Amino acid sequence: MRRLPLPSPRxxxxxxxxxxxxxxxxxxxVITAGAVNLTLxxxxxxxxxxxxxxxxxxxxYGHGLPYPARAxxxxxxxxxxxxxxxxxxxxxxxxxxxxxxxxxxxVLAALHKLVCEAAxxxxxxxxxxxxxxxxxxxxxxRLADLPAHLAxxxxxxxxxxxxCMAPALVRPLGPERILTAxxxxxxARLLADEPARRPAAPAARTALAAAVNAARPALTATSAATGxxxxxxxAAALERLLVRAESALAATHPLPDPATSALYRQWARDLRRxxxxxxxxxxxxxxxxxxxxxDGAPIAAPPPPRWHSLRPGSALLPIGLRxxxxxxxxxxxxxxxGVGRPxxxxxxxxxxxxxxxxxxxxxxxxxxxxxxxxxxLFTALLPVSRSGQLALVLLALVGHxxxxxxxxxxxxxxxxxxxxxxxxxxxxxxxxxxxxxVTDRWLDTCLGxxxxxAACLLVTNRRxxxxxxxxxxxxxxxxxxxxxxxxxxTAAAATARARLSHALxxxxxxxxxxxxxxxxxxxxxxxxxxxxxxxxxxxxxxxGHRSDHRTGHGGHHxxxxxxxxxxx
Numbered sequence: 001m002r003r004l005p006l007p008s009p010r011x012x013x014x015x016x017x018x019x020x021x022x023x024x025x026x027x028x029x030v031i032t033a034g035a036v037n038l039t040l041x042x043x044x045x046x047x048x049x050x051x052x053x054x055x056x057x058x059x060x061y062g063h064g065l066p067y068p069a070r071a072x073x074x075x076x077x078x079x080x081x082x083x084x085x086x087x088x089x090x091x092x093x094x095x096x097x098x099x100x101x102x103x104x105x106x107v108l109a110a111l112h113k114l115v116c117e118a119a120x121x122x123x124x125x126x127x128x129x130x131x132x133x134x135x136x137x138x139x140x141x142r143l144a145d146l147p148a149h150l151a152x153x154x155x156x157x158x159x160x161x162x163x164c165m166a167p168a169l170v171r172p173l174g175p176e177r178i179l180t181a182x183x184x185x186x187x188a189r190l191l192a193d194e195p196a197r198r199p200a201a202p203a204a205r206t207a208l209a210a211a212v213n214a215a216r217p218a219l220t221a222t223s224a225a226t227g228x229x230x231x232x233x234x235a236a237a238l239e240r241l242l243v244r245a246e247s248a249l250a251a252t253h254p255l256p257d258p259a260t261s262a263l264y265r266q267w268a269r270d271l272r273r274x275x276x277x278x279x280x281x282x283x284x285x286x287x288x289x290x291x292x293x294x295d296g297a298p299i300a301a302p303p304p305p306r307w308h309s310l311r312p313g314s315a316l317l318p319i320g321l322r323x324x325x326x327x328x329x330x331x332x333x334x335x336x337x338g339v340g341r342p343x344x345x346x347x348x349x350x351x352x353x354x355x356x357x358x359x360x361x362x363x364x365x366x367x368x369x370x371x372x373x374x375x376x377l378f379t380a381l382l383p384v385s386r387s388g389q390l391a392l393v394l395l396a397l398v399g400h401x402x403x404x405x406x407x408x409x410x411x412x413x414x415x416x417x418x419x420x421x422x423x424x425x426x427x428x429x430x431x432x433x434x435x436x437x438v439t440d441r442w443l444d445t446c447l448g449x450x451x452x453x454a455a456c457l458l459v460t461n462r463r464x465x466x467x468x469x470x471x472x473x474x475x476x477x478x479x480x481x482x483x484x485x486x487x488x489x490t491a492a493a494a495t496a497r498a499r500l501s502h503a504l505x506x507x508x509x510x511x512x513x514x515x516x517x518x519x520x521x522x523x524x525x526x527x528x529x530x531x532x533x534x535x536x537x538x539x540x541x542x543x544g545h546r547s548d549h550r551t552g553h554g555g556h557h558x559x560x561x562x563x564x565x566x567x568x
Contacts, residue, residue, distance in 0.1 A: 012362050012412075013369075019408040020272060021063050021178060024167075025124075026404035028059040030397050032160045037393050037428075046389055047429035050139060051149045054085050054132035055156025059164055060124050060404070066175045066218045067168040073121065074164055077129070078157035080115065084108055084129055085153050088137035089146050096140075102331030102342055105134040109350040110324035117319070118310045124407070130350045131422075138343040171274065173234055176222055179215035180238045180245070181268040186211040187248040188264035191257040205249060205536055206508045209501045212246045216498070236290070237277040241267060243286045249536075250543040315463040315513070323353050326455030330448040339447070340440045344422075348448025349455070356464070356516025357456040364449040366412035371445040373412075374419020375438050382434055385424055396424045457518070464514040465521050471503070471510040472524070475531045478503040482538040497542040504535045 036052040061077045062070040091104040112126035112133075141149075167174060186208035219242060223235045245264065267278055282290070310316065330349035334342035348371075352364045378385075385392050399421030407414035423437055478500040485493045511528055514520065 006358060007362050012365050013410065015409045015413065017409070018405070020181070022405055022408055024063040025060045026401045028063070028160070028163050029057065029400045029404060032056040032059040032156065032163045033400060034393075034397050036156050036159055037396075041389055041393055046393070048149070048152055049393075049428040050135060050425070051085070051152035052156040053425065054081060054136065055153040055158070056160050057081075057128050057132060058157045059160035060128060061121065062164060064122060064175065064178070066179075066222060067165060067172065068221070069218070070175070071161070071165060074161045076119070077121065078154075078161060080112075081129055081132065081157060082150060082153055084112065084133040085136050086146070086150055088133040089139075089141050089149060090143075092137050092139060093141035093143045093146065098335050098342060099332060101137050102335065102346060103328055105130075105137045105343065105346045106324050106327035106331065108133050108137075109327045109346065110320045113323045113350070113353065114310060114316060114320040117316050127347075127351050131347055134343045134346050134350075138341070172231060173222065173238070174274075176215070176218055176235065176238055177271040177274070179211075179218055180241050181271040183208065183211040183215050183242055183245040184264045184268040184271070187245040188261040188268070190248050191261040191264070202532060202536070206505055206532075208245070208249060209539070210505045212242060213498075213502055213505060215242050234277060237280070238271075239290055240280040240282055240286075241271075241278070243282060243290065244280055247286070247543060250540055313463060313466065315461060315467045318459055318461040318463060319353060319355070322452075322455045322459045322461075323350060325459065326350075326353065326452040329455065330444075330451040333447050333451060334444050337443070337447070339443045340436060341444055344441060344444035345448040345451075348445050349452040350448075352449055352452030353456070355513045357461070357518050358516030360456045361453060363411060364453050366410065367415055368445055368449050370412040370415025371419050371441065373416040375442060377416060378420035378423050379434070379438065381420060385427070386431060389428075392424055392427060396421055399424065460519045461517050462520055464510070464517050465523075468507075468510045468514045468523070468528075471507040472527060472531055474503040475500070475507050475535050479531075479535050479538050482542055485542065493542055497539060500535055500539050500542070504532060504539070507531065507535075 033053055033056040036056055037046070037049045040046050040049050040052060055078065058074060058077045058081060062073040065073055087108060088104065091101060095101065109126070109130045112129045115121075116126040116129075171177075186204070190204040190208055219235065219239050223232070223239060270276070270278065326349045327346045330345040331342040334345035339345070348367060351367055352360050354360045354363050381395060385395050399417050402417040403414045403421060406417065419441065423441065426432060426437070478496070481496045482500050485496050507528070511523065514523060
């Protein structure tokens with residue numbers, strides 16, 4: 001058995017680089033929440049902003065997905081938000097028992113966690129829906145008001161869907177450009193010559209494989225569905241760029257290639273800035289793969305069933321149990337100690353639970369620090385926020401933007417802005433005693449973090465070791481399939497390569513999660529290293545034929561060689 005491997009304080013507090021699309025959720029939520037809440041303000045009913053905001057927060061989801069998948073994801077998030085809000089409001093109308101409302105909120109939080117993880121919903125995950133449902137559960141209700149309140153939530157969700165889908169009118173292939181740019185950036189890091197920009201080779205190879213795995217299904221689906229010659233040409237050009245990026249995996253230990261690395265970075269910048277797509281020259285083997293894709297050959301490995309992770313024995317189920325127990329304990333402890341807002345303790349506990357105990361400990365520290373700084377910020381902003389309802393709404397919108405602008409840099413930094421945002425939202429109906437709110441928030445944050453960590457320690461997750469064994473077996477199977485592939489230029493070889501790439505990425509993820517648990521068996525480090533090395537070696541072999549007979553980098557843009565496709 002092993003003790004919990006805790007990260008260092010520097011790791012917990014270190015600021016990362018912002019992701020390339022951070023502006024999209026930030027701007028979307030500001031537009032959506034601003035539209036619905038400023039309308040309520042103009043109508044003199046800002047007290048209803050809780051319900052419209054619950055729907056408007058759906059605007060935070062799906063920004064990394066192509067538009068068809070985004071439309072489905074947003075509809076699913078909106079439906080889940082409506083169901084959770086309905087359950088919370090019904091509970092609030094039927095009972096005034098705080099203990100019962102805590103249990104309802106905790107069960108909903110666990111369901112949100114399980115469903116979002118199983119559906120691979122992506123950022124911001126389950127916490128936003130848990131925040132809105134828990135807040136609604138502790139807001140007094142009447143059964144007669146429920147239809148109107150749910151209609152307001154549906155209105156906010158509809159506005160979020162429209163705002164998030166609107167860019168498709170001007171940049172229909174914008175998400176596919178971003179996915180391809182990320183693959184090019186990963187290939188550039190693999191080939192970089194500067195030690196600071198070139199991470200360890202195994203990590204860089206896995207990162208590139210993951211980026212290709214994310215982009216290929218989207219591009220394949222887009223190429224099959226895209227209508228109109230300009231868009232079809234643009235989708236084909238993106239596929240060619242993705243093939244070039246993946247070819248960086250053809251060498252097990254690639255030598256630094258600063259010229260190609262710089263070229264890939266330039267291509268990635270061009271994609272993000274909506275510049276003309278570069279004309280990329282492919283080898284005969286690469287062109288044959290794209291032709292096979294166009295003919296319907298299954299180049300991309302099919303993903304596992306969406307609800308596969310909820311089967312009995314899944315490593316996700318103990319996390320759901322942690323959420324249910326930890327949130328219940330947090331709410332009950334807050335009630336027993338006489339703290340005025342047990343819902344905040346429930347939300348804090350829900351925010352703590354991550355994929356492993358080590359990550360949960362890190363998140364708890366970040367949550368506590370961010371709340372402390374956020375309470376100081378809220379106190380400093382009181383003269384402005386109390387100057388009128390318009391100032392309150394505008395400050396809340398600034399908080400939305402600031403939180404989304406910083407969430408990918410570090411959670412504690414984003415929580416610094418989320419905390420005053422949450423406190424201001426509670427005052428949409430009427431102003432409340434600031435000292436009591438600050439005190440309750442701080443106590444509930446500490447209680448939620450402590451009970452969340454206690455749940456992580458009490459509910460062990462040894463199933464992560466089982467998941468690791470399954471991932472090792474999958475890599476072994478995929479490697480054997482790659483080993484027995486007779487020709488490297490066939491669709492069957494491409495499918496075998498895609499399956500091996502997915503298996504290697506899943507193995508690295510399973511290893512990282514298992515390493516963060518405590519009271520677990522020792523990890524089979526030698527087997528993991530050998531499986532990764534053997535898998536990457538065979539992946540490189542399957543890609544080796546691509547490097548033959550390429551006459552140049554193909555770094556020129558469409559110009560004299562023919563008309564450039566309009567950049568969607």
